[in-house]
Amino acid sequence: MSDTIPAPLLRRPRSSALPALLRRLLLDEYFVLYLTVAYFAVSAFFFPALLDPRNISNQLSNVWPLLAVAIGQTFVIIIAGIDLSLGATMGLASVAGAIVMTSAADKLLLGNSPVWGWLLSEQGGILADQPVAVAVGIAVILVTGGLVGLVNGVFIARFRLPPFMMTLVTLMLFSSAAIWITQSQNIVNLPDGFNRLGSGDLVSVYFGEKVTPEIKRRDILPFVTYPMLISLALAIAAHLLLSRTVFGRQVYAVGNNPKAAEISGVPVRRTIIMVFVIAGFCAAVAAILYSARLQGGRPTIGGGSALLDIIGATVIGGTSLAGGKGKIPWTFVGVLFFVLLSNTLNYMRLSAFHIDVVKGAIILAAALLDVLRVRLAAGDGR
Amino acid sequence: MTRSRLAELLLRNMTVFIFLAVFLYFGVQAPRFFGVESIANIVKQASFIGVIAVGMTFVLLTAGIDLSVGSNMYLSAMAAGYVLQNPALQNGWGVLVALLAGLSTGIVFGAINAFCIVVLRITPFLVTLATLVAGRGVGTAITESFGIEYPPPYLAFGASGLFGIPMPIVVFAVVVLAAHIVLSRTQFGRQIYAVGRDPEAARKAGIAVDRITFSVYVICGLCAAIGGVTLIALIGRLNQTFGVGKEFDVITAAVLGGTSLFGGAGTAWGAVVGSSLVQMVQSGMIFVGVNIYLQPMVLAAIIFLAILIDSLRNGRLEKLRRRRLRPD
Amino acid sequence: MSGAGLSIRGIGKSFFGVPVLTDVSLEIRPGRVLGLVGQNGAGKSTLMNIVGGNTAPDSGDMLLDDKAYGPANAREAERSGVAFIHQELNLFANLSIAENIFITAMPRGPAGLIDRNRLRRRATDLLREVDLDLSPDTLVEQLSPGERQLVEVSKALQLDARIVIFDEPTTSLTPRETSRLFALIDRLRSGGTAVVYISHILADIETLADDVAVLRDGKLVAAGPRPDFPASRMINLMLGRDIDQLYPPHRSAVRDEVLLEAEGLSLPGVVKGIDLSLRQGEILGLFGLMGSGRTELARLLFGLDRFHSGELVVQGERVTRMTPRRAIAARMAFITENRREEGLMMNVSIAENIALASLRALGNALGLLDKRAITASAATFASALQVRSGPIDTQPARSLSGGNQQKVVIAKWLMSGPSIFLLDEPTRGIDVAAKYEIYSIVKDLVAAGSGVIFISSEIEEVMAMADRILVMRQGEIASAFARERFSKASILRAAFGEKEAAA
Incomplete structure (x- = not known):
């Protein structure tokens, strides 16, 4: 007998062992909001620079694109799925849109691209310098995102492939496709009209002294920006869709009990497909915000730790991996928490590798919290 | 009935057909591909993926998944490498100590996954996704992303062999044989199949489900480490990207070998067929000169095919199960 | 008398703060069969799950042969000699019969490997004991429900258990298999084993049990030797009150309009050549053994599975391809047998x-x-x-x-707002009082002009409720009975096929 695990560890934690207050706190819908506020207060004490308006403005600009894509992940997790390919979707969509819009491309770098010569040339994309370039470019990005979602959704709904496996495959497929198309290069020279989406602002504040008549651009700190408006509009629309519409109820029903939903006339397959399309669309919105801010189409915008951020922000917000439970406002809080976390980790001068370790641990903690909540809510269970 | 029989025959043996088709295709494209040397090389390369795919088979049999094997390979190879930096250990005994250090690292890594999955009850794919990222983070933080060089005795181990059979193939054969015996001839092995089929029924039947689930992740961790320490003995230098993305190859190999993502079905032999197929495609693409940007896409397509077949097979079995009427 | 066997002393258990068992004390004695009865939700299964190690009690304790007994899991219970044969079987279809029987106790050879020959031999012996003529290497997925039940029983025999608990073992058995099982229980009893037999079929309790214990609302209301408990007393104790009728009176509400009509509905391997029609105000009983295709037929009618050939006419409209949404649009409703899932x-x-x-x-x-x-x-x-x-x-x-x-x-x-109801085992797992309410609701539905297809494996229930009964066997409608021709014997004979009934 390989008695590897001490028996007491395997016993389920008894809910009664938790003090009532802690129990209530853990079960509170906005537990993570309190956690975020508390964490912010404590960190601000150690790192006063956190409160610097420049930092806040900067961090907010990180919130909006992440929020957009996390909204998509929220939909998917509510139906008890997961989409690992959202980052890859962002990369592919960003590249696709940029190829249409760019006004010049370097043959030395991109000459081997499969689209060179018919979609892309030294004079840029097919719509280079055309007035409609921005509109079409954005449309191409959104459609690309939606199509990737459609591919995921169709195979998951129709062939019952496990979502994590299917999206792992598309993660690999579409991120390598984006790299192939661009030969690992960035597509730059995007129209100003597009770039303005990433930096344009409506309310900006200058905190310096008013001695010099000319204020340098970089001293003006934007707070209300286009990305903010776009992401918040997306969030509100998504929230209404989930909470107030027939479709929203069907999404929760599929997440809770797909068999009961099907028998009750919910179009289960179509709902699953729609959810993945929405997720792809949200990733495309994020792709627009990132590409505009970086002023280029990049195959890698959703690479690196974006994968963890997108899942982490959603799960820590409280959307349950078991499906059937989740809200857009929760995800918003989760995104704030994640951006704040990255921010403070940077102040702690941790290397990117250490940050990965911390984020991995945070995701596990979030998942653990989810498991704990389910168990607490169910009482002692069996 | 005959049509569905045929369909089932096709589904069951799909891998063999793909295997032959791929083999012939590359052979026709590049006749050198048929050469003994080339085939021996493929088998040798396949052995690393294969060893880990055997471990993955254990996990998949319980309907779990381990995405962290690539990071595990890196950490295990790194542990072995650090041991060998000690000049006193740059000899045969040192190699043994290094191997033990590497394998223990893999076991610990697997045990961490197992702990999160079994005791904390977090979904396997999320746990191993987190340890995939965190594990590599730990590794690169320790090495500060510098490479590690391995001393000659260790390289000699990598180049060694038994009766003229290269070491990696010997290791692979031993692992497959051991896994086959465990899976088919021990109570523990048969209980793994039971747990994968229906964990709740297994619990009620008196099977220590938690202990079995824990064990399979440890076994998978050990296999990842075996793959890591043997592969690095051939390469001789550990860099930051060692093992990156290997989880794809390993899962593909296991699933192509007939192990189901849905649990309860699969064999150790399958890993041999699956990993050879994966390696053949990879080597073949280099042989034929496929654009390097396209190679990962081809691999992704193969994984896709593998899981699609698995899903069709599983759906078909389920349908058959549902249709079974009371026989006379 | 005390000392030997299992003493349950003051066991209490709550779920979600609701007490399911309160202070239950019971003696389970060797060489006797204890019939445990009670309504669903009375706590029978919870009590036996505590004995079998699947659930831990909140209070109370147990003594097994005068020694403290408190299994942490099923395995510990088995080691102490307590075997539990669950209602839903714990078999693994991907393993062989022999492997299933010995899943936690495989005979091992010198190197710790499974001794396959010994495994096969011992399994063959056990299969002979339960009178099952199959190779021990047969995969369980090839067995019928009844055969699986017997494999589960041989698993308990293998443990050489001192206490064997049967939870509703006969629901999926043919009469012949049932009599085989009873003979086996008899043998266990004479061999000195203590048997706990949980069943809703009071006739079985009367045949088998030496002692009877009645649970109600988590409390033990009575226990004693079987002769003290005629069926009427058991029912009264289970309900806690005298009940004069289990079913509402039958009054036909059948009208002429046809709501649903199927002609030659077939799906290979599932059902073949189904003809049926349902009229307004009619309760059409659908009776058959488990696996006879009743649920599968309901799924076809509701569009959850697609039929390959045949015709379906719903509310006067021909449907070539049914889906749940079309069914709902055609004012159909499907109450499935499995609420939870x-x-x-x-x-x-x-x-x-x-x-x-x-x-x-x-x-x-x-x-x-x-x-x-x-x-x-x-x-x-x-x-x-x-x-x-x-x-x-x-x-x-x-x-x-x-x-x-x-x-x-x-x-x-x-x-x-439907007018066609498919009810699949609508009263399974609910207590007698609630059953009566469900029956009344069904009666109200047909009085208002709806049509109801009533699927049930309780023959009394179907006979009391239906205007007409169709009996299914092996995916076909074996025969049809109008209400005036209802007879338990002939309906059962039709369900089992002549051969079975003759045996």
Whole structure:
């Protein structure tokens, strides 16, 4: 007998062992909001620079694109799925849109691209310098995102492939496709009209002294920006869709009990497909915000730790991996928490590798919290 | 009935057909591909993926998944490498100590996954996704992303062999044989199949489900480490990207070998067929000169095919199960 | 008499703060069969799960042969000689019969490897004991439900258990298999084994048991030698009151209009050549053994599976390809046999569960929903069916009793305004009082002109409720009985086939 695990560890934690207050706190819908506020207060004490308006403005600009894509992940997790390919979707969509819009491309770098010569040339994309370039470019990005979602959704709904496996495959497929198309290069020279989406602002504040008549651009700190408006509009629309519409109820029903939903006339397959399309669309919105801010189409915008951020922000917000439970406002809080976390980790001068370790641990903690909540809510269970 | 029989025959043996088709295709494209040397090389390369795919088979049999094997390979190879930096250990005994250090690292890594999955009850794919990222983070933080060089005795181990059979193939054969015996001839092995089929029924039947689930992740961790320490003995230098993305190859190999993502079905032999197929495609693409940007896409397509077949097979079995009427 | 066997002393257990067992004390003695009876939810299964190590009690203790006994899991219970044969079988279809029997006790050879020859030999011996003529290497997925049940029994024999618990073992057995099982229990008893036999079939208890224990609402209300417990007394004790009728009086409400008609409906391997018609106000009973194709037929009618050939006419319209949504649009409702898996969203509020099948109708042109209106309308259905619950917009379905859960499922379908009801085992797992309420609801439905297809494996129930009974066997309709020709013997004979009944 390989008695590897001490028996007491395997016993389920008894809910009664938790003090009532802690129990209530853990079960509170906005537990993570309190956690975020508390964490912010404590960190601000150690790192006063956190409160610097420049930092806040900067961090907010990180919130909006992440929020957009996390909204998509929220939909998917509510139906008890997961989409690992959202980052890859962002990369592919960003590249696709940029190829249409760019006004010049370097043959030395991109000459081997499969689209060179018919979609892309030294004079840029097919719509280079055309007035409609921005509109079409954005449309191409959104459609690309939606199509990737459609591919995921169709195979998951129709062939019952496990979502994590299917999206792992598309993660690999579409991120390598984006790299192939661009030969690992960035597509730059995007129209100003597009770039303005990433930096344009409506309310900006200058905190310096008013001695010099000319204020340098970089001293003006934007707070209300286009990305903010776009992401918040997306969030509100998504929230209404989930909470107030027939479709929203069907999404929760599929997440809770797909068999009961099907028998009750919910179009289960179509709902699953729609959810993945929405997720792809949200990733495309994020792709627009990132590409505009970086002023280029990049195959890698959703690479690196974006994968963890997108899942982490959603799960820590409280959307349950078991499906059937989740809200857009929760995800918003989760995104704030994640951006704040990255921010403070940077102040702690941790290397990117250490940050990965911390984020991995945070995701596990979030998942653990989810498991704990389910168990607490169910009482002692069996 | 005959049509569905045929369909089932096709589904069951799909891998063999793909295997032959791929083999012939590359052979026709590049006749050198048929050469003994080339085939021996493929088998040798396949052995690393294969060893880990055997471990993955254990996990998949319980309907779990381990995405962290690539990071595990890196950490295990790194542990072995650090041991060998000690000049006193740059000899045969040192190699043994290094191997033990590497394998223990893999076991610990697997045990961490197992702990999160079994005791904390977090979904396997999320746990191993987190340890995939965190594990590599730990590794690169320790090495500060510098490479590690391995001393000659260790390289000699990598180049060694038994009766003229290269070491990696010997290791692979031993692992497959051991896994086959465990899976088919021990109570523990048969209980793994039971747990994968229906964990709740297994619990009620008196099977220590938690202990079995824990064990399979440890076994998978050990296999990842075996793959890591043997592969690095051939390469001789550990860099930051060692093992990156290997989880794809390993899962593909296991699933192509007939192990189901849905649990309860699969064999150790399958890993041999699956990993050879994966390696053949990879080597073949280099042989034929496929654009390097396209190679990962081809691999992704193969994984896709593998899981699609698995899903069709599983759906078909389920349908058959549902249709079974009371026989006379 | 005390000392030997198992003493259960003052066991108590609560789920979600609701007591399921209160201070239960019971003696299980060697060489005797204890019949354990009680309504569903009375705590029989929980009590036996505690004995079998699957659940830990909150209070009380147990003595096994005068030694403290408190198994942490099923394996410990088995080691102490307690075997539990569950109602839903714990077999693994991907393993062989022999492997299933010895899944936790495989005979081992010198190197710790399974000794396959010994495994096969011992399995063969056990199979002979349960009178099952199969190779031990047969995969369990190839067995019929009855054969699986017997494999499960041989598993208990293998343990050489001192206490064997049977939980509703005969539900999937043919009469011949049942008599085999009874002979086996007899042998166990004479061999000195203590047997606990849980069943709803009181006739079986009367045949088998030496002692009877009756549970009601988690309390032991009576226990003693079997002769003291005639069936009528058992029923009264189970219900806690005298009940004069189990079923509402039958009054035919059948009208002429045909609601649903199937002709030659077939799906290879599932059902073949099904002809049936359902008229307004009619209760059409569908009877058959487990695996005879009843549920599968209902799934075809409702569009959950597609039929390969045949015709379906619903409310006068020909349907070539049915889907659940078309079925709902054609005013059909399907109350499935498995509430937990197919009927309810357990973690969701009662109101949302009730609204689920009517969502499309509840949304406005833009697909927007008015939550308050939904709750209000769900509330009217919940109260019409007398669902006993807290606030329906917050209380999750999982916190309800089985009977109330079933009412929520019915309320869900009533809200969608159907006129054709497919009821699959609508009273399974709910207590007698709630059963009566469900029967009354069904009667009200047909009185109002709906048609009901009533699937059940309880023959008394079908006979009491139906206007007409179709008997299914091996995917076909074996025979049909008009109400005046109802006879238990002939219906059963039709269900089992002549051969079985003759044996």
